[in-house]
Amino acid sequence: MLKLSQACVGIEEKEAVNRVIDALYLGMGAEVRLFEQELLAFIMEDSTISLRQIACVNTGTSALQLALQACGVGAGDEILIPSMTYAASFQAASATGATVIACDVDLTTGCIDTVDAETRITSKTKAIMPVHYAGGYGELADVYALAQKYNLRVIEDAAHSFGSTYQGKYVGATGDIICFSFDGLKNITCGEGGAVISGDKSVMKRIQDLRLLAIENDTEKRFSGQRSWDFDIKEQGWRYHMSNINAAIGRTQLKKLPHFSEMRKKFYRMYYDGIPTAIGTPIQIDRHNCVPYPFVLRVNATKRDQLAEHLNKHGIETGIHYKPNHLLSYYKGHDKGCPVAEQLWGEILSLPMHCNLGEDDIHFIIKTICNADL
Ligand SMILES: Cc1ncc(COP(=O)(O)O)c(C=O)c1O
Secondary structure, X not given: OEOOOOOOOOHHHHHHHHHHHHXXXXXXXXXXXXXHHHHXXXXXXXXXXXXXXXXXXXXXXXHHHHHHHHOOOOOOOXXXXXXXXXXXXXXXXXXXXXXXXXXXXXXXXXXXXXXXXXXXXXXXXXXXXXEOHHHOOOOHHHHHHHHHHHOOEEEEEOOOXXXXXXXXXXXXXXXXXXEEEOEOOOOOOOEOOEEEEEOOHHHHXXXXXXXXXXXXXXXXHHHOOOOOOOOOEOOOOOEOEOOHHHHHHHHHHHHHHHHHXXXXXXXXXXXXXXXXXXXXEEOOOOOOOOOOOOEEEEEOOOOHHHHHHHHHHOOEOOEOOOOOHHHOHHHOOOOOOOHHHHHHHHHEEEEOOOOOOOHHHHHHHHHHHHOOOO
């Protein structure tokens, strides 16, 4: 079976984990500090490092939740989120006690439709969470224009777009608050992990405490090899910090990112050029600057399941990213419907996209698609 997605890890990751085990300190310590420094250096590229801070956490979901909490979002507030996203975006937001307002998406990119989002703004709206769907960020400038007009915080769910560049800089180098996921299937993995990056130092200071049960200044203590015995807590915090084991895997993966990015971009181009438009059209991303995750094809809704079955019969796994969240029982009732997201849900089919695949595999998948009797 050609898997839809898969972690691409090997001997280097095993050695990194062994290094941590040999050092006998598995929790949050030196490896996490180094991973944070290396991530920041990678994202910022140059001497502007001091303008931003980064905090690693245990998942992308907790990164989003902490980012919202650190902005003061909570019960009584509303957050705008595109419906076409993984449940993690919605669950992270509702975990703060705030109400999630599902927004519709653009038919070609799957990213938030800001015209629709504006119609859903009320006096309770505090934040907007654009999701960088399939590695693309859609019309991000429109999101920031809307946020400025209504004084909203922007928390970018960039789980799909680590390594993509926007306006000549890596995603995370600019913008309000940006959250990444490093789970087992992402562009780089820590096993499980996430990160928040921002130029808002007070938000970042709060996140550093919140990830360690809101124990004040515990991050600094752990990074200098000390433990907090006498401390204060002023709000609800969480055990959301990253472990040295996960950070060590992430540090190894970060070195491999240029290679991973090249492969993913090459596979996107092959699919893009090889699949006849009569069968399907890809969700649009800026393919020169975005690292694709996953590859999403739009197929005529009457043919989608047939194509998935055909591919499955030939040993090719497919997926559907995602069922719109406003259709889930827990989130029903707060929305006016999202017809475009619902249309896309009927049309989308994700094809294998990961770095254990070779060009031969992609050729085989394209050929199998072309041979489908739809
Ligand atoms: C769009 C999106 N947001 C957030 C997340 C959450 O990341 P994590 O799995 O690290 O919690 C994911 C994970 O797949 C995702 O796809």
